[in-house]
Amino acid sequence: MLYWASLSLMRHTRSFYGKLILTPTIVLLLLWIIIPLSLTVYFSFQSYNMLDGSPTGYAGWMNYDFFIFDEAFYDAILNTFLIVLSLLLITVIFGFLFATLLNSDIFLPNFVKLLYISPFLIIPSVSALLWKNLMMDPINGFITFILNMLNFEGIDFLNEYPLGSIIAMLAWTWVPFSTLLILTSLKSVDKTILESAKIDGANPFQISLLVILPNILRSINVVILIETIFFLAVFAEISIATNGGPGTETTNLPFLIFQKGLQNFDVGESSAGGLIAVILANFVAIFLIKIMSKNI
Amino acid sequence: MILKIIVNIITWSIGILLFFPIFWMFITSFKTEMEAIKFPPSFIFNFTLSNYFEIQERSNYFKYAVNSITISLGSTFLAILLSIPVSWSLAFIKNKYKDFILLWILSTKMMPAVGVLVPMYIIFRDIKLMDTLTGMIIILTLTNLPILVWLLYNYFVEIPYEIVESSQIDGATIYSEITHIILPLSLPGISSAFLLSVILCWNEAFWTLMLTSTNSAPLSVFIASFSSPEGLFWAKLSAASVMAILPIMILGWFSQKQLVAGLTFGAIK
């Protein structure tokens, strides 16, 4: 009797303290959100060009109006989704393939892993410059060099396939990320299940698809979730490689906001844009989580 | 046997392809500016260290590197410290708000940084955290916290509940439950989270650029000094980039070994 009582008490204490542990971090995050956010909300309703020094008057909904009815807004939303979706697809598929390769018996595994992870270690601005100038330049770039060797003309990637080129650059950077995460969870797949599958005569393919995949689904979910957050916020590569162009073909939502905030120095409009971005991103996240909640 | 060789060849080829642009940048750092823009690109050339000397002359690399290391390690340690209890709680303590909390934590990352730039600048200026290592560590901790919470939650949830339960019956406190049971079992996950956080901090080039000037400027600011000036700059930028990723490549190399070590100790079954 006493035993069950003390166990129950322990459980309740544990439950209580366990939940209490959440509070400091949640309070911290709350402060982190609320304080700057309230200023941002305030600015979004003001006329405020940084070059004026301070807000110059109440602007009502003008900033939101200007932002949403900007010619570029629709393209920005479209491009944002295109970028996010294609990158998710590419990084998850290739991440899984690469992780599977790295999980097998490889010569010098640590060294190869370093090679695979290396693109992720480059600062985004350098990576963009690297691809724009060294690789993709239609006259001087290394890719042009290879194409010429194969008797093809150089291709002006950034002007003929702007969005594709940006996506390619980002894929190069982020496939290592998903590879690393998926690899980690591959390593913790139960060895005994694998053994019994092999004994049952399954070939590597089947093992891969039917045994391993279900076990790492949770990992893939996390990869998707985290990557979505980052892909929704891409702007450094765009700003350096194409500056949103040609026209608005590579302008996405964060870049549009960046444009308003740090190129036009319009704090009012960039604040409004930021809030719109938060709302949209939250919808995306809720949607994603609903889809994946069965796997969590 | 043949399969193994084929797999090795494919794996290595892909790795080399992925690494190649960086390798090319590394080679370019030893060329003169004029050599660097030559087409067809030259593989044999006059090797020179002048770019590295020029870099040393212009900026104090050492100061920037130390700042990067301090900020990355500092905020990673802080973020891991803060997120382990949170992830543990969400993974093992019944909580009807769990889904909401997880989503909300993630949502704190959804504001594009530019949108809050001016508010943050004003706040930092007023509470005197502008251009301080502390200020940078705080910001980067808060921006990486959601990622780490999700990652660690994901790894904790994989730990079978029976193990956790048995520790409870043995009368373990929350603290010892975390440190003696959970952590050892999820070491590979925590190592990955650690490495990822360090990389994300290392590459952060918005807050580190906007909220620092001289004292706490990390390598992202160092790089900005060499990118896109008027004139030819490829060789110098390559050299600067090599120096910027050197520390983290070394860290990556060592942490790979840790990862492997963690795996052998962390066999669950």
Added chain:
Amino acid sequence: MKNLILMLTFITFSFTVFAEKLTIVSVNNGDMVRMQKLSSDFTNKNPGIELDFQFMEENVLRQKVTLDITNKGGAYDIMTIGMYEAPMWGEKGWLVPMNDLPSKFDIDDILPAVRNGLSHDGVLYASPFYGESSFTMYRVDLFAEKGLIMPDKPTWGEIYKFAKALHNPPEVNGICLRGKPGWGENAAFIGTVANAFGARWVDDKWNPQLTGPAWTHAVSFYVDLVQNYGPKGAPNNGFNENLKLFNQGKCAMWIDATVAASFVTNKEESTVYNKVNFALAPSAVTEKGGWLWSWAIAIPAGTQKEAAAKKFIMWATSKDYIKLVAEKHGWSNVPPGTRTSTYTNAMYLNNAPFARLTLGAMKAADPSMNGTLKPKPYIGVQFMTIPEFQAIGTEAGRQFSAALAGRKSVNDALKSANKSAYKLLKKGGYIK
């Protein structure tokens, strides 16, 4: 003896204790980096002042410096700013005025156009470090091969004919021109083309003129010229990319900022260093227009270190500094476009083949309201000195680039650019 030692210790101690550290943020162009290399000359002459240089590229610099000065961050004691910011910020009282300067500095020696471009209400707010206009650079060897002669004052029509005759891809492109979107990149350049065709950004009621005949003519001409006789990838080529192409010998002509001259004639960096000659920037309907820009050094108002900062600026923009650069790095590397005395110096004129034309171009550029064919309500040659111009120019630049890349017609591009310019000017209160 003991007293002497005591006194010396006291003096050294007081220097270290009272050593002032000046934080200088600057654009990372070659001339500025050279200034850092030579800065020991300053610190030797001014013990007790320490210098801490921070370099960054133009766009990032502008963001940081604007953020800092408009929010009174106080992170920097000295900053390099351009002819765009100086008058605006001077007017707002954000910069320390450059008056009460010692007569040795000889402020009247500064080129009048440059001085006016950096002043507001007659007060200088930033001391010019280097100045530039634009001109035509061309390959004498290629011209000679085809028996062509470049006149001193070419017109755009002549340039078009030359480009057509010399275009021989992939070895040589007829002409290389900026296409990269940006108010300081392609928009600035195309702005000068438009000026030459008699255009202005807005009329006297601030209505944007981008869909008018002059602009339409100019942009159509530009797109036609570059699409047919320009290099592949032009819509993404800025100053640096064109410099790279020219130095590799891939451009028969390049029209851009005069500061390019020292790069293309540099033996270390250019394969065609001895095959280049210069002419004025092309005119069309009018010779007015051109290009005027200067990078200058300024002090944010409210600084505690005004005296020391002024001393540094005196040093960096003085005649002595110019002589110092000549001594250590050669006359062709001297910061151009700031002082009349530089251009009356025989050594300079002999060692810098581009000097005379640079001066000519700079003298012709007139930022005042009479500087274009029809008078304009704004100051500035290839830009408008209003806060909204960065947005207007960059948006226009984006549209021009799209037209050049063939993604939309010139007329559509101009319509979009004009519409957004109108919105911005309305939002800024210029259009009632």
